[in-house]
Amino acid sequence: MIHSRVAGKLPAALATLALVASLGIAGTAPASAACGTTWGSLPKAGSASSSAQVANVRTGRHDCFDRMVVDLDGKAPSYSVKYAPLHGIGSGHPIPLRGNADLRLIMDAPSYDREGQPTYPIIDRSELANVAGYQTFRQLAWAGSYEGQTLIGLGVRARLPFRTFVLDVPGGGSRLVVDVAHFWS
Numbered sequence: 596m597i598h599s600r601v602a603g604k605l606p607a608a609l610a611t612l613a614l615v616a617s618l619g620i621a622g623t624a625p626a627s628a629a630c631g632t633t634w635g636s637l638p639k640a641g642s643a644s645s646s647a648q649v650a651n652v653r654t655g656r657h658d659c660f661d662r663m664v665v666d667l668d669g670k671a672p673s674y675s676v677k678y679a680p681l682h683g684i685g686s687g688h689p690i691p692l693r694g695n696a697d698l699r700l701i702m703d704a705p706s707y708d709r710e711g712q713p714t715y716p717i718i719d720r721s722e723l724a725n726v727a728g729y730q731t732f733r734q735l736a737w738a739g740s741y742e743g744q745t746l747i748g749l750g751v752r753a754r755l756p757f758r759t760f761v762l763d764v765p766g767g768g769s770r771l772v773v774d775v776a777h778f779w780s
Contacts, residue, residue: 630659632776634756638677641761645672647769648714649706649745654724654735660774661731663724663749667704668714671761671769674702681748684739692750694733698757700747700773706740723747730777731755751775 647669655662679699681690706715717723717737726732734750755776762770 630776630778630780632659632756632758632778632780634758634774634776636678636754636756638675639757639759640673640675641671641759642673643671645670645704647672647704648708649702649704649740650714650768652715652723652735652747654726654729654732656729657774660776661726661729663700663732663735663747663773663775665700665702665704665747665771666764667769667771669767669769671771672703674700674759674771676700676757676759676773678754681736681738681746684744684746685741686739690736690738690748692734692736692748694750694752696751696754698749698751698773698775699738700749700771702745702771703743704745705743706745731775749773749775755779 647667649665650668651666653664653666655664677699678696681692681697681699682688683690706717707713720737721734723735723737726735731752732749733752736748736750738746738748740746756779757773757775759771759773762772764770
């Protein structure tokens with residue numbers, strides 16, 4: 596008799612647990628609260644003298660942010676990252692990006708060597724990396740490399756907080772990292 600009363604209450608208990616979990620009141624914070632980003636959306640920049648060249652551009656997904664990494668073959672150069680419309684470097688032609696905000700990265704590093712040979716071969720200027728399925732990124736586009744500078748555009752879902760920093764790589768290279776948060780915290 597006890598067994599049948601417990602079995603009858605099991606579906607109701609499971610339904611209650613499912614409701615509590617779906618409402619987010621079951622003890623764990625939602626991902627946006629756990630991230631706690633305090634980066635802001637104002638321009639960020641770094642200043643350094645360097646003769647580094649762009650070797651690669653890639654992206655990655657994390658729990659709290661989407662990441663773009665520019666691999667350099669030397670010490671990280673001066674750079675500036677800010678929300679602004681993207682225009683072709685050298686030409687000035689507008690380059691539309693998918694998303695509701697355009698994040699522009701310009702750095703004092705060419706994507707070619709002293710003989711003018713590419714150090715980062717570009718297959719598709721409008722799709723440097725496949726960002727399908729990313730929470731924040733919508734498009735990563737090449738705007739050019741001209742007179743020692745390289746310009747890259749990042750179309751994002753909205754004007755969200757971002758951070759930039761440089762990582763040194765063993766052997767003398769470096770990485771310029773741009774993280775864009777999934778949400779405002």
